[in-house]
Amino acid sequence: MGIRHNKAKKEILRKDGLFYHPTFVKKTERTEIIEWLKTLHPIWEMRFSEHNPPPEGDEQRQLKRPVYWLGNWQFACLNYYHPPKGIHNRCVKGEDYPPVLKTILKTVEGITRAQFKKNEVPKDWQLNTCLINFYGSSIDPLTGKKNDTARVGDHKDFELGPVASISFGERAFFQFVLGKKDLTNNILYEQWIDDCSLQIFGGELYKDRAFHRVQRVENKLKTFFDLNVQNFETRRINFTFRYVPKEHIIEFQKLPKELQADITPYMEELALNSDHFRKALAKK
C-alpha cells in the first residue's frame, strides 16, 4: 500500500532516503528564478540521432517536453549519463547556474549531508548538473489543439548520490515504484509536489531500487508561465539537480566528430541565445 503524505499540513517529511520540504523556496527567490527563466530558450530534443539510431523495437521520437540543462547538457541522443559504463561522451559542458540557484544549492547540499548517511553521499559529490523540465501542453500551430504531455514515465536517475529537485507552478503527483519497469507496479511512496518545494532522494531504496515517475500535473489555476517556448503552455517547471564527476564532463570540441555532428543542430539553436554555446561552437 502506498503511504500518502498529508498535504494539508504542509509538513517537512524526513524518511530514510527521502526528504521533502513543501515550502522551501522563498517567494523572493521564486520571483528571481522565474524572471531568470524568461531569459532561457528551452529546446525540443529528439531521443535518437544519425549515429545513435533507435534500437530494434524502438522508434525515433521527440521528447515529451522542452528542456534546458545547466552545468552540463546531457543530450538525449548521447544517451544520458549512466555509470558505471555509460560515462564517456555524454555530458557536454553547459552554462553555469545563476547566482540565486547557487545560493539555494549551498543550503540544499547542506541539508543533504545532514539528512543522508555518509555512505549515501559520494566523495566530491556536489549538485553540479541540473535538468530543467517544462511541463504542460503542446499546441498544434495549425489547429490550436492542445496535447497535455505533463507526465514522466518510470525511470531512475543514474547519477551517483542523492538528487534534489525544486518545483514551481501546478502540483505534480509523484510516485516511487518498485518492481519491473512498466509492469504492475508496487507503489513505495506517492506524494504531491508543491510549488516552491524541495524534494531530495537517495540511498539504496528510493534511488537505486525504486523507479520514480510523474503521473500527472494539476491544471487547476489555468495560469501559465510566460516563457520562450513556442507552441507550448508551461504550467509546471521542475529543476532536478544531480552530480556528475568533473572528469566526465567534456567540452563540445572534444567529443568524437560523429557525436559533434549529431548535436550540432542543438548547439546552434542554443547558440542563438547563449554566449556559452556560441563560444563552445567557435572554439578550436
Ligand SMILES: O=C(O)CCC(=O)C(=O)O
Ligand atoms: O518533475 C519531477 O518532479 C521529476 C523529474 C524527474 O523525474 C527527472 O528529472 O528525472
